[in-house]
Amino acid sequence: MSTPSANVTALYSELLRAGDAGEYDKALKTVNKILHDDKEDKKALHCKAVCLIHLSQFEDALKILEKQVSDANFEKAYCFYRLNRIQEAYTSLKSINNPSDREKELLAQVLYRLERYDDCFDVYKDLVKNSEDDFEEERETNLAAVVANLYSEKG
Amino acid sequence: QGDNTSKNKKLLMERLDEYVEDPTLVSQQPHIAQFPPDFQPIPCKPLFFDLALNQIEFPSLDDHIEQKKGGGITNFV
Numbered sequence: 606m607s608t609p610s611a612n613v614t615a616l617y618s619e620l621l622r623a624g625d626a627g628e629y630d631k632a633l634k635t636v637n638k639i640l641h642d643d644k645e646d647k648k649a650l651h652c653k654a655v656c657l658i659h660l661s662q663f664e665d666a667l668k669i670l671e672k673q674v675s676d677a678n679f680e681k682a683y684c685f686y687r688l689n690r691i692q693e694a695y696t697s698l699k700s701i702n703n704p705s706d707r708e709k710e711l712l713a714q715v716l717y718r719l720e721r722y723d724d725c726f727d728v729y730k731d732l733v734k735n736s737e738d739d740f741e742e743e744r745e746t747n748l749a750a751v752v753a754n755l756y757s758e759k760g
Numbered sequence: 761q762g763d764n765t766s767k768n769k770k771l772l773m774e775r776l777d778e779y780v781e782d783p784t785l786v787s788q789q790p791h792i793a794q795f796p797p798d799f800q801p802i803p804c805k806p807l808f809f810d811l812a813l814n815q816i817e818f819p820s821l822d823d824h825i826e827q828k829k830g831g832g833i834t835n836f837v
Contacts, residue, residue: 624818
């Protein structure tokens with residue numbers, strides 16, 4: 606009994622390492638091994654969906670998330686976003702209570718695609734003010750794109 | 761009649777909302793639109809980064825990795 610679980614932990618740390626290194630094709634193989642032992646492992650399924658997203662296989666990721674993982678609204682919304690199902694992305698983001706920064710980030714991108722620049726501007730203003738990461742310049746570029754669209758919309 | 765002929769000089773594309781019997785439309789060289797059309801300035805599409813992708817990461821695996829440490833120590837003992 607202890608052997609398979611020790612094996613799974615080893616696989617999990619392998620998975621974590623591959624994920625940190627951004628080697629998602631390798632991570633996908635590892636996570637499939639974990640799922641071979643236990644097809645219902647929610648956490649592994651979640652990780653598999655994350656791998657698939659990074660490998661741009663959004664349809665497959667969404668299938669897993671919709672059928673088997675209940676607490677991954679952010680990832681689900683991101684798949685909708687990339688599959689051009691923007692309205693669905695918006696709806697599933699709105700169903701999240703207490704959105705964290707990453708959810709706000711995606712919401713801002715969704716609002717941009719919905720051409721709701723006023724709302725989008727407000728979300729970005731909040732994000733630019735409150736976030737601290739390596740992407741502040743990119744975020745300000747996005748904010749500038751929103752402002753440009755607001756401006757051209759109002760003539 | 762004289763009115764008709766002056767309107768005929770407009771291309772079909774420019775008078776879609778008025779009805780004019782234009783005999784050229786059924787002829788070999790109908791006046792439909794100018795081709796190629798004139799260039800028009802439009803605003804460029806601004807750069808927009810997908811920053812949400814950076815935040816797509818594995819859920820916390822701590823509970824699975826922690827066991828490994830425990831296992832490691834028992835193995836060691």
